[in-house]
Amino acid sequence: AAAEFNWEDYLKECSAVPAPPKCFKQHKVPPKNEFRIGMKVEALDPRNLTSTCIATIVGTLGPRLRLRLDGSDNKNDFWRLVDTNNEIHPVGHCEDRGGMLQPPLGFRMNASSWPMFLLKTLHNAEVAPGHIFRTEPPAPPKNYFEMGMKLEAVDKKNPQLICAATVGAVNGDMIHVTFDGWRGAFDYWCRYDSRDIFPVGWCAMSGHPLQPPGQMWGPPSSRYKARVLNVPPPMASSKSPEVVPAKNTGSANSSPTKSGSSRSGR
Ligand code: MLZ
Helix, strand or coil: CCCCCCHHHHHHHHCCCECCHHHCCCCCCCCCCCCCCCCEEEEEECCEEEEEEEEEEEEEECCEEEEEECCCCCCCCEEEECCCCCCEECCCHHHHCCCCCCCCCCCCCCHHHHHHHHHHHHCCCCECCHHHCCCCCCCCCCCCCCCCCEEEEECCCCCCCEEEEEEEEEECCEEEEEECCCCCCCCEEEECCCCCEECCCHHHHHCCCCECCCCCCCCHHHHHHHHHHHCCCCCCCCCCCCCCCCCCCCCCCCCCCCCCCCCCCC
């Protein structure tokens, strides 16, 4: 059985340092999540940020909320932290400011049925009380990240996942988030004050699951074995000798592209 992932051993193994907490726009203590499934909130439509819609909490993970816009489908759920101030609000916030609630992009019904739909969706609904919305942490004054530092980051292609990651590069206010053991397939650039990145230990502290690095992180012997197994067969296809399928012993979905910056060189 594979050993269970823990940051302490992994950092030693990589001789890497975690990005210090001051790098992140996150509270030092993760906020409490008092939202419950079924509660309704106002949310900006992620596909149309000028619209405020009604959303229902359809799931929670640690301090994160899984949201679905009322009147939309179940294919466009999105995640927000309970301390996201500008994208989620208590029901009533929009109207208090003279705004009007809008149907989501891809509203299932005819636009003319929106007013009645809105009335019905809010009738007898459990709305999330104002006090459970947490205040947003301040942004760090500048980009303190350095190449090679470890962190935990949302996988934007699988946004329910927070995974072990490394700062692959820094450029002005941007950092390159590279996912350990996934060969670049999920990497992205984001601002240093993104809410999708967290210090090492945040998942453990907040009760959120952490996806460990892909592939191998056992003793060096097992990694060596994995590499030997990864060597392509001597008689590769005569048609296209340059395209060698990388036989993968570990994870199913990793692509045979560039080697992960985080795990190379050992
Ligand atoms: N379904 C995918 C998830 C990969 C997640 C990678 N995160 C960096 C797989 O298991 O291949």
